[in-house]
Amino acid sequence: MSGQPITGGEIEHVNNNGVQNGRVAIPEWLARDPAVVHVDHRAAVAGQQAPWPRWLPSRCVESIRSGGIERPWLHQVRVAELVHDHRHVAVCTPTASGKTLGYLMPIMAATLGAIQPCATLGATQPGANRRASAPSRQRQLSARAALGLSARPTALYLAPTKALAHDQQRVARSLGPAGWQVSALDGDSDPAERRLAREQASFVLTNPDMLHHSILPHHARWSRLLGSLGVVVVDEAHRYRGVFGAQVACVLRRLRRLCALYGADPVFVISSATASEAGASGAALIGEDGAVAVVDEDTSPHPARDVVLWRPQTETGTESARLMARLVDAGCQTIAFVASRAGSEVMAVRARELLHSASAIRSYRSGYLAQDRRMIEQDLQNGSVRGVCATNALELGVDITGMDAVLICGFPGTLAAMWQQAGRAGRGDHDALVVIFQRDDPLDAYLFDHPDLIFRAPVEKTVLFPHNPHVLGPQLAAAAQESPLASQDSRWFGPSMAGLCDGLCAAGLLRRRPTGWFWPRPERAVDAIDLRGTGGKPLDIVEDGPGTVIGQVSLEDADRTVFPGAVYLHQGEHYLVDEMLPDQRQALVHRERPGYVTQPRTLTQAHLMREDAHQAFGCTRMSVGDIELSTQVIGYLRRDEWSGQVWDENPLDLPVHTMVTKGVWWTVPHQLARRLEMTAVDLGNAAHAVEHTAIGLLPAFAPCDRWDIGGVSMVVHPDTGACTVIVHDGQPGGSGFARRGFEVADRWMGATLDRLTNCSCANGCPACIVSPKCGNANQHLDKDAGRTLLAAVLGRN
Incomplete structure (x- = not known):
C-alpha cells in the first residue's frame, strides 16, 4: 500500500468520522477526496527491550520503574553505555523513541553516586574506548582538588527553548530518585533558583543563551558546576544550523575550554529526532576532531502511520481549515502547523467558524506572552483544547503526546522540520494521521511531483560554519575576557584563531601580551553578541x-x-x-x-564586495562571496481581506538597514542576451522570474526555508556591467546556504528550469515564479522568458 492513494474500499470497520476504537484511521471521506495524490504507509512495529545496565544503581532502576518504565529499549541502553564509557555520542532516533532515558541513566548514576564506579564521567579513565590516558585523568583530578572542587560529577542540559528545558526537568524529576537535585535555569529564574543551580544542583537544565550571557562570563561563580562537569546534553541539535548554529558551536567551544581550565573533560550527547550524518554534524557542533559515536537504530515500538499528500483544489488555507474543523468535530485532537504568524491566526478563525461542535480551537505562535503560551500548552495537554493552529513555535518545547492528527500546511522548508512536526501524531498506542498540504510554492510543487524526495530521501545535512569570522571574531573576544587566550587555544577555536585575534588587536578589541591575548575594555564582550540574530530586546x-x-x-x-x-x-x-x-x-x-490586510514593499540593493570562488556554469560562470545588502521598507499595499485584491499603495519613510553577508551570483553574457533578442525589459523580467524560482527551490538542497535567504536581480548590475542574478543568505556574515547552493549549482538550477518548464500555469503562479516575500509585489515577472533565459544559459535549448 506504500506510495498509493488509499481508496475507501481498503478501509475496514471505519465509520464516516474515521474513528475506530479511539484511534484515527484514514477516513473514507478523506481517502476518496481527489485532492489526495499520495499516501505513504508505515506499519506498526514492536519494540526490542534490553536489561538495565549493570552499573546503574538499584535506586535509580526503582525510581525509573515507578515512573512507568519497566525496562529500557535496546537503543537507550546503547546510548547509556557509550556515555558511561565516556564517548561522545550522537543519538538520532525519531520523536517519542525515548532518547531522554538514554542519557538520563548515566547522568543519574554519576551525579547520584560516589566517584567510583561511575568515575568515567567528568574525568576520563584509561582504556581502549576512552579519550584520555591515566596520567591525564590524574592531572584533572589534581586540578580539581587544588581548586577545592567536588569529585562528584555534575551534568548540563542545553535546549533551544526555555519550555523544552522545563519539560525535560519535569521528566527528570519524575524518573529520578527522591533527593536528586535537578534545576532549570533561564532568564526568568529568580535569585533563589539561580543559587540552587549554582551551589547545589547536580543536573542543570538551561539554554545556550543563558550559558553564553550568564554562566561562562561568571565562570568563577560556577566553578562547582564547570569543574565537575561530566555530561553535556545538546538537545534538538538539528536546530543549530546557519548563523545560530555557528554561534552555539562557538559557545560550546568556550564551555569546553573553561571546563579544561577547571580540570573537567565532559562527554557530549548530541540528540536529535531528525539528523543526517549525525556523527559528522555533532563533531562540527562541539568542535571535536575525533569520532562521535552514532546511535540511529530505533528499537522502540511505534503505531501505524499514514502520511497523506494533499493538493488543494481551491485555496490552501480554506481547505486546511475545513479539514481541521472536520477532524475536530470527529473527536480527533489535531495540530495544524502553519508557516506564518498571520496564517496561524487566520486558520484558527476559519476553523472555528466551520465547527459543528463546541470544541475549542486556538492559535499558537511566537510573539505571545509567556503566560498565554503556557495556558494554551496546558489546555492542549489536558484535552480542553481539541485543535491548535501553530507556527513552528510548537514544533518543540513541550511534550504534547498522543495527538490524533497533524496537519502540515505547506512543506516547512526542510525534511527535518517536517518529520519533527509529523512526530506529534500517533505517540503511544495512537495510530498516526499526518496530512501535508501543498502550498502555492515552487518547492512544494516540486516535492509533490517527486514524492520519493519526501519519503525516501535522508534528512538534510546540517549546514554549519563555526569558523565564520563574523561569528568567531566576537566569540574570541568573549573567550579572552573569560580567560586570556593563548596559542594552544587553537585546539578549541581552530587554526584561524591567531589571525583573528591579531585583527581584533588592530581594532582595539584585544591587546597582545607575551603570554597571549587579553580583553582590555570595561564592558562585557558577550553583550555585543546576539546568538539568534534577533536584534536584541523585542x-x-x-x-x-x-x-x-x-x-x-x-x-x-x-x-x-x-x-x-x-x-x-x-x-x-x-x-x-x-x-x-x-x-x-x-x-x-x-x-x-x-476589511483589508497589509503587505510591505521593500527595496533591496546588493554590492558585490569580494569573490571567494567561482566555477563554470553553463555558458557563463557562477561566483560565491561577500555582498553588502541594503534593505528598506518603502511602502505597503492594502489588499482586500477576502479577495486579496489590491486597494492601493501607501509610501513609508523607514530607515535603511545594511549588512554584509554571503551570496551566490551569475551573469548573462552580452552575446547570449543579443542572441535571445530580448529587450532590456524582457531580460529583467526573465532574470526576476529565475531568481524567485531559484529561491523557492534552494531549500530542496540546503537545510533552510525561503525566509532564510533572499535575492536580487538587475538588468545591468553596476558591479558586473551585465544582467545579474543573486541569491544571498539572510543573516550577517552568511549562514552557509548560499555556499551550499554554489556546491550543488547544477542540480539546483536544473530543478529551477524543470519547475519553470513543467508548472501547469499559463503566465506564472505561486508554484513557480510568484513569491510571498517579493519586495515589489511580484511585478515585472515573465515565466516564459525566465525559462528561455535559464535554458540558454545551461545550454538546454
Whole structure:
C-alpha cells in the first residue's frame, strides 16, 4: 500500500468520522477526496527491550520503574553505555523513541553516586574506548582538588527553548530518585533558583543563551558546576544550523575550554529526532576532531502511520481549515502547523467558524506572552483544547503526546522540520494521521511531483560554519575576557584563531601580551553578541487605551510587521498599528477590523564586495562571496481581506538597514542576451522570474526555508556591467546556504528550469515564479522568458 492513494474500499470497520476504537484511521471521506495524490504507509512495529545496565544503581532502576518504565529499549541502553564509557555520542532516533532515558541513566548514576564506579564521567579513565590516558585523568583530578572542587560529577542540559528545558526537568524529576537535585535555569529564574543551580544542583537544565550571557562570563561563580562537569546534553541539535548554529558551536567551544581550565573533560550527547550524518554534524557542533559515536537504530515500538499528500483544489488555507474543523468535530485532537504568524491566526478563525461542535480551537505562535503560551500548552495537554493552529513555535518545547492528527500546511522548508512536526501524531498506542498540504510554492510543487524526495530521501545535512569570522571574531573576544587566550587555544577555536585575534588587536578589541591575548575594555564582550540574530530586546505591541502588552516582535521583523498603518493579527483579533517606536521598543495599536490586510514593499540593493570562488556554469560562470545588502521598507499595499485584491499603495519613510553577508551570483553574457533578442525589459523580467524560482527551490538542497535567504536581480548590475542574478543568505556574515547552493549549482538550477518548464500555469503562479516575500509585489515577472533565459544559459535549448 506504500506510495498509493488509499481508496475507501481498503478501509475496514471505519465509520464516516474515521474513528475506530479511539484511534484515527484514514477516513473514507478523506481517502476518496481527489485532492489526495499520495499516501505513504508505515506499519506498526514492536519494540526490542534490553536489561538495565549493570552499573546503574538499584535506586535509580526503582525510581525509573515507578515512573512507568519497566525496562529500557535496546537503543537507550546503547546510548547509556557509550556515555558511561565516556564517548561522545550522537543519538538520532525519531520523536517519542525515548532518547531522554538514554542519557538520563548515566547522568543519574554519576551525579547520584560516589566517584567510583561511575568515575568515567567528568574525568576520563584509561582504556581502549576512552579519550584520555591515566596520567591525564590524574592531572584533572589534581586540578580539581587544588581548586577545592567536588569529585562528584555534575551534568548540563542545553535546549533551544526555555519550555523544552522545563519539560525535560519535569521528566527528570519524575524518573529520578527522591533527593536528586535537578534545576532549570533561564532568564526568568529568580535569585533563589539561580543559587540552587549554582551551589547545589547536580543536573542543570538551561539554554545556550543563558550559558553564553550568564554562566561562562561568571565562570568563577560556577566553578562547582564547570569543574565537575561530566555530561553535556545538546538537545534538538538539528536546530543549530546557519548563523545560530555557528554561534552555539562557538559557545560550546568556550564551555569546553573553561571546563579544561577547571580540570573537567565532559562527554557530549548530541540528540536529535531528525539528523543526517549525525556523527559528522555533532563533531562540527562541539568542535571535536575525533569520532562521535552514532546511535540511529530505533528499537522502540511505534503505531501505524499514514502520511497523506494533499493538493488543494481551491485555496490552501480554506481547505486546511475545513479539514481541521472536520477532524475536530470527529473527536480527533489535531495540530495544524502553519508557516506564518498571520496564517496561524487566520486558520484558527476559519476553523472555528466551520465547527459543528463546541470544541475549542486556538492559535499558537511566537510573539505571545509567556503566560498565554503556557495556558494554551496546558489546555492542549489536558484535552480542553481539541485543535491548535501553530507556527513552528510548537514544533518543540513541550511534550504534547498522543495527538490524533497533524496537519502540515505547506512543506516547512526542510525534511527535518517536517518529520519533527509529523512526530506529534500517533505517540503511544495512537495510530498516526499526518496530512501535508501543498502550498502555492515552487518547492512544494516540486516535492509533490517527486514524492520519493519526501519519503525516501535522508534528512538534510546540517549546514554549519563555526569558523565564520563574523561569528568567531566576537566569540574570541568573549573567550579572552573569560580567560586570556593563548596559542594552544587553537585546539578549541581552530587554526584561524591567531589571525583573528591579531585583527581584533588592530581594532582595539584585544591587546597582545607575551603570554597571549587579553580583553582590555570595561564592558562585557558577550553583550555585543546576539546568538539568534534577533536584534536584541523585542518590541512590545501595546494596545492603546488600556496599555496592555498583547504581544512582541523582534526588532529585525518590526519594519515588516508593525509599521505605521499595518494590520496586526493576534489570537483572531485585528489591530491597526498607530505608531512604531523602536527607540522605546514599542508599537502602539488599537483594535479595528478594516476589511483589508497589509503587505510591505521593500527595496533591496546588493554590492558585490569580494569573490571567494567561482566555477563554470553553463555558458557563463557562477561566483560565491561577500555582498553588502541594503534593505528598506518603502511602502505597503492594502489588499482586500477576502479577495486579496489590491486597494492601493501607501509610501513609508523607514530607515535603511545594511549588512554584509554571503551570496551566490551569475551573469548573462552580452552575446547570449543579443542572441535571445530580448529587450532590456524582457531580460529583467526573465532574470526576476529565475531568481524567485531559484529561491523557492534552494531549500530542496540546503537545510533552510525561503525566509532564510533572499535575492536580487538587475538588468545591468553596476558591479558586473551585465544582467545579474543573486541569491544571498539572510543573516550577517552568511549562514552557509548560499555556499551550499554554489556546491550543488547544477542540480539546483536544473530543478529551477524543470519547475519553470513543467508548472501547469499559463503566465506564472505561486508554484513557480510568484513569491510571498517579493519586495515589489511580484511585478515585472515573465515565466516564459525566465525559462528561455535559464535554458540558454545551461545550454538546454
